[in-house]
Amino acid sequence: MIKLAIIGFGNVGQGFAELLIKKRREIEKRVGKFKVVAIADSKSSISGDFKLEEAIEIKKKTGKLPEDRIAIEIVEGEDYDVLIESTITDIETGGAGLKYIKTALKRGCHVVTSNKGPLVVAFKELVNLANRKGVKLMYEATVGGVMPVIKLIRKYLAICEIERAMGILNGTCNYILSRMEEEKLPFNQILNEAKELGIAEANPSYDIEGIDAAAKLVILANTIYDCNFKFKDVERIGIDSITPEAFEIAIKRGYTIRLIAEASKRVLKVSPRLVPINHPLAVRGTMNALMLKTDTAGNIVVMGRGAGRKETATAMLSDLIEIYE
Amino acid sequence: MLLTLIVELEDKPGQLLKVLKPISELGGNIVGIVHQRGRKTPLNRIPVEISLKIDERKVKMLIDKIQELGVVIRSYDEVKLIATTSLLLIGHIIHTDLSDTINRVDSEDSEIVELQVCMPEINRPSTAIVTISAKSPEDLSKAISKLKEVCSEKGIIVIEPVEEEFL
Numbered sequence: 076m077i078k079l080a081i082i083g084f085g086n087v088g089q090g091f092a093e094l095l096i097k098k099r100r101e102i103e104k105r106v107g108k109f110k111v112v113a114i115a116d117s118k119s120s121i122s123g124d125f126k127l128e129e130a131i132e133i134k135k136k137t138g139k140l141p142e143d144r145i146a147i148e149i150v151e152g153e154d155y156d157v158l159i160e161s162t163i164t165d166i167e168t169g170g171a172g173l174k175y176i177k178t179a180l181k182r183g184c185h186v187v188t189s190n191k192g193p194l195v196v197a198f199k200e201l202v203n204l205a206n207r208k209g210v211k212l213m214y215e216a217t218v219g220g221v222m223p224v225i226k227l228i229r230k231y232l233a234i235c236e237i238e239r240a241m242g243i244l245n246g247t248c249n250y251i252l253s254r255m256e257e258e259k260l261p262f263n264q265i266l267n268e269a270k271e272l273g274i275a276e277a278n279p280s281y282d283i284e285g286i287d288a289a290a291k292l293v294i295l296a297n298t299i300y301d302c303n304f305k306f307k308d309v310e311r312i313g314i315d316s317i318t319p320e321a322f323e324i325a326i327k328r329g330y331t332i333r334l335i336a337e338a339s340k341r342v343l344k345v346s347p348r349l350v351p352i353n354h355p356l357a358v359r360g361t362m363n364a365l366m367l368k369t370d371t372a373g374n375i376v377v378m379g380r381g382a383g384r385k386e387t388a389t390a391m392l393s394d395l396i397e398i399y400e
Numbered sequence: 401m402l403l404t405l406i407v408e409l410e411d412k413p414g415q416l417l418k419v420l421k422p423i424s425e426l427g428g429n430i431v432g433i434v435h436q437r438g439r440k441t442p443l444n445r446i447p448v449e450i451s452l453k454i455d456e457r458k459v460k461m462l463i464d465k466i467q468e469l470g471v472v473i474r475s476y477d478e479v480k481l482i483a484t485t486s487l488l489l490i491g492h493i494i495h496t497d498l499s500d501t502i503n504r505v506d507s508e509d510s511e512i513v514e515l516q517v518c519m520p521e522i523n524r525p526s527t528a529i530v531t532i533s534a535k536s537p538e539d540l541s542k543a544i545s546k547l548k549e550v551c552s553e554k555g556i557i558v559i560e561p562v563e564e565e566f567l
Contacts, residue, residue, distance in 0.1 A: 241562060316557050320518040320527040321488050328486060328529065335562060349488060349561035356562065 077109040077399065080155035082146050082175050083162035084116045084134055087189050087216075090384035091159060091391050092127045098392065106399035113153045115146040117162070117171065122153060150175045151182075157395060160188040161387075166290045166306060169196035180204045180212065187394040189216035189387050191290045198294065199303040213394030218291045218298075219244055219363045221386035222379040226397060228298055228367070235369040237299045239339045244291040246361030246381040247275050247282040248314050248334040252347075253359040256331050259319045274361060284313035285345040288336045292345060295365075296338035310344035317347055325349055331357050401456040401478060402431065402513065402533065408445040408472040415471075416448065422465040428454035431513060447474060483540040484513075484533045487547065491556030493517060493526045504550050510534030510543035 079095075081088050095102070095111065102109065113122035114130050119140040121130050134140055150158065158179035162172040173193035179186050180201065188194070193201060194214055205212035215225045219242065228237065243249050247269060254265045266283070269275035281287050289309040296304050314334050325332055330349040333356060337344050350357045355376045358364045363381030368374050380386045409415040416433070423430065429452060436447040454462065459478060466473060493501070494517065502512050514531040532547070534540035544560065551558045 312557060316490055316525065317559075318490055318520070318525060318527045320520060321490055321559070324516065324518060324527060324529045325488060330486075330561065332488070332559060337562075347557075347559045349486070349559055351562075354562065 077106065077157065078112045078155045079109060079157050079159055079395075080112055080149055080153055081114040081159045081161070082116075082150060083160060083172070083190070084114050084130075084140065085161070085163075086384050087161040087387050087391075088114070088116075088159070089131055089134065090388035091161065092131055094385070094388040094392050096127050102392070102396065105396055112155050113149045114140060115144065115149040116140065117146055120144045120146070120149050122149065146171065146175060147178075150178045155179075155184060157185045157187060157398065159391065159395075160186060160190055161391070162190055164190050164192040164290075166192045166195045166286070169193045173197060176201060176212070177204065180208055180210060183208050183210055185211045185213070185398050187213045187391050187398070189214075189391055191217045191287075191294060194294045194297075195290045195306050198297040211398045213391075213397060214294065215394045216387045216390035218295050219365055219377070220246075220379065220381040220383065221390050222363055222365060222377045222381070223390075223393065224295065224365050224377055225298055226393070227375070227377065228295075232367065232369060232372065232375070235372050237367050237369050239337065239368045240295060240299060240365060241335055241337045241356065241368075242295075242365035243333055243356055243358060243363050244295075244336045244365070244381065245282055245285070245288040245334060246363055247279065248285070248288070249358065249363070249381075250274050250361045251283070252314060252317070252331075252333055255317065255319060256322050256326070259322060261319055262315055262317055283315050285311045285334060285336075288334060289343075289345045292336040292338055292343055295336075296343055299338065300340055302340075304343055308343050310342070310346070312346040314347050326352070329353075333357065401454065401459075403428075403452050403454055403459060403462075403476060403478050405450045405452070405466075405476045406474040407448050407450065407466065408441055408443075408474055409448050411440075411444060411446055418469050419448075419450065419466055419471055422462055422469070423450075423452055423454070426454060426458045426462050426465075428452045428458075428462065445472065483535070483537045484531060485540060485544070485561060486514075486529055486531045487544070487561065488559035489528045489530060489551060489556050490559070491525050491551070491554065493528050493556060494519065496554035496556065501547075501550050501554070501556075505532065505543055505547045507539075507543065507546075509536070509539040 120142045121140040169192045172190040176193050251265050289311050333350045335348040364378040366376045431451040434449045513533045517528040519526045532543050
């Protein structure tokens with residue numbers, strides 16, 4: 076019996092629990108029986124014998140879980156095999172998530188996380204800790220949402236040298252740029268549209284300044300090059316200065332503009348780039364895409380939804396299965 | 401390739417056309433024409449600098465044809481520019497001394513061969529597309545770095561293309 080503890084029970088945590096309910100049969104066929112032994116958020120928890128459906132229901136109704144034990148107590152004290160961590164991202168300090176992940180790894184438990192912060196701040200430290208303890212640290216959901224890029228790099232392309240990775244790692248920016256391309260309207264107008272649709276946050280700076288894409292790029296580059304790149308190593312330009320005229324001029328010459336995150340051994344950068352209209356990275360809407368240039372396998376392109384409750388949960392579930400299969 | 405030709409023309413109507421005709425017949429594409437009126441020769445001829453793009457196999461033929469027409473060719477210099485790329489610039493491109501920007505990027509091995517500026521209204525940032533050609537990919541990447549450095553000083557954003565060899 077695989078024992079899971081879910082820490083962080085917001086959109087992603089609940090999405091993961093829903094997917095466990097929906098896919099129970101398929102999961103058990105692959106990795107055997109499992110049980111969620113505890114769920115916690117920063118203020119409350121549930122543990123012992125409980126149904127996942129009930130936990131989701133209670134959280135939705137009351138905004139919290141029935142017990143008073145908080146996340147850190149569960150992480151430190153509960154008996155589990157895998158920590159499912161989906162707490163709030165803090166890319167400056169790693170936030171509470173960093174402490175939860177470290178604690179779980181130290182206890183010899185596997186970790187599946189959707190949280191970029193801890194990996195941006197302490198990638199090498201966490202990977203080394205997991206290796207020392209002989210457990211797995213899985214983070215597919217942190218880069219490109221549901222696109223299977225981390226496992227692609229770690230497993231399938233393990234023998235390849237990846238000379239360069241280029242991708243669209245932020246769906247909000249891609250939505251804004253592809254709408255500017257279609258409508259030739261000013262940035263601010265499209266940004267407001269994106270806010271109304273719930274695609275952009277009320278405070279969109281995390282997306283439009285390229286911070287989110289840069290955080291993902293750090294994780295991606297560290298995975299590819301086995302390095303210890305930090306957030307400050309990323310050269311970064313956002314999309315807020317892009318004019319409608321830029322699209323007009325670009326399109327006349329067969330280009331569009333996209334926010335591209337690029338990593339090679341020497342350079343990490345996130346910046347708006349001219350992309351030929353027929354290029355695989357000229358994707359539209361909130362899509363994400365990643366192109367890897369390898370020495371022996373040529374170019375490989377992956378495309379998919381970069382965010383979303385079900386999508387993120389799917390990526391986390393694939394990590395869980397990977398640990399035991 | 402880019403060819404820069406300086407011819408001496410008599411100061412009377414129809415002279416320039418004589419030179420342009422063979423260029424057009426050989427499929428050349430004129431990039432720029434500058435009349436150097438201030439530098440009239442003692443024989444009262446005006447030096448005219450013509451920059452054009454032309455198939456390098458046709459250069460000799462062009463020079464011969466122009467000379468056959470009795471036009472004096474003072475000099476011509478072939479720059480073999482084989483690497484080219486276009487970049488977008490966004491910012492106060494004109495008011496931050498555009499000619500200074502161009503001069504600092506131009507070198508013996510690379511030059512800005514085209515620039516198109518779009519100015520929506522006063523006080524709003526302009527958008528431009530610049531095309532840089534260079535003698536080699538290395539020279540091109542040097543010129544791009546230089547352009548980025550100059551633009552960063554002037555608060556202009558540079559949008560580079562993704563590498564197309566990546567396709």
